[in-house]
């Protein structure tokens with residue numbers, strides 16, 4: 001498996017036309033519980049975002065298996081995990097764990113030291129996943145994802 005940190009230069013001049021971005025949008029749409037709208041992806045500036053992907057082979061557009069998206073604000077030692085997803089066909093093989101370890105190593109080099117995130121209260125796979133990485137539950141976020149859809153905030157150190 002290959003892991004890559006993307007920046008704006010990873011994509012062509014037109015995000016709308018870019019095949020790699022299309023494959024990220026496809027994975028988000030197919031396999032993430034609350035996908036972004038296509039327009040939101042097209043407006044991604046990449047400034048102070050960290051985007052990391054996992055691939056089966058060198059052909060990035062065809063073999064994207066998952067990605068993680070963070071806010072990484074300079075001067076703040078804490079990153080915000082916005083999304084992490086593994087294609088449903090590739091789950092429970094250690095892929096998201098390795099992808100986040102790859103991201104954390106890159107973030108640690110740039111002096112980021114901790115992370116926070118939100119997760120829907122009944123997303124058992126994600127809750128178990130974050131706990132397996134050592135993150136703690138902080139508090140319930142009432143109706144964070146919509147009426148009756150509560151969130152849980154979590155976080156901890158990144159090594």
Ligand SMILES: CC(C)(COP(=O)(O)OP(=O)(O)OC[C@H]1O[C@@H](n2cnc3c(N)ncnc32)[C@H](O)[C@@H]1OP(=O)(O)O)[C@@H](O)C(=O)NCCC(=O)NCCS
Pocket residue numbers: 031032033083084085086087090091092093094095096097098118119120123124125126128129130132
């Ligand atoms: C959460 C998610 C990213 C995990 O991806 P993954 O590649 O399957 O995770 P890994 O294989 O790296 O799992 C690492 C550890 O997480 C835990 N875990 C992962 N999936 C689990 C599941 N379905 N049930 C219980 N524990 C699970 C296990 O402890 C696992 O370690 P183990 O394999 O040694 O038992 C994946 O289920 C996913 O994409 N879900 C949909 C998107 C989503 O909900 N993202 C989080 C939103 S906040």
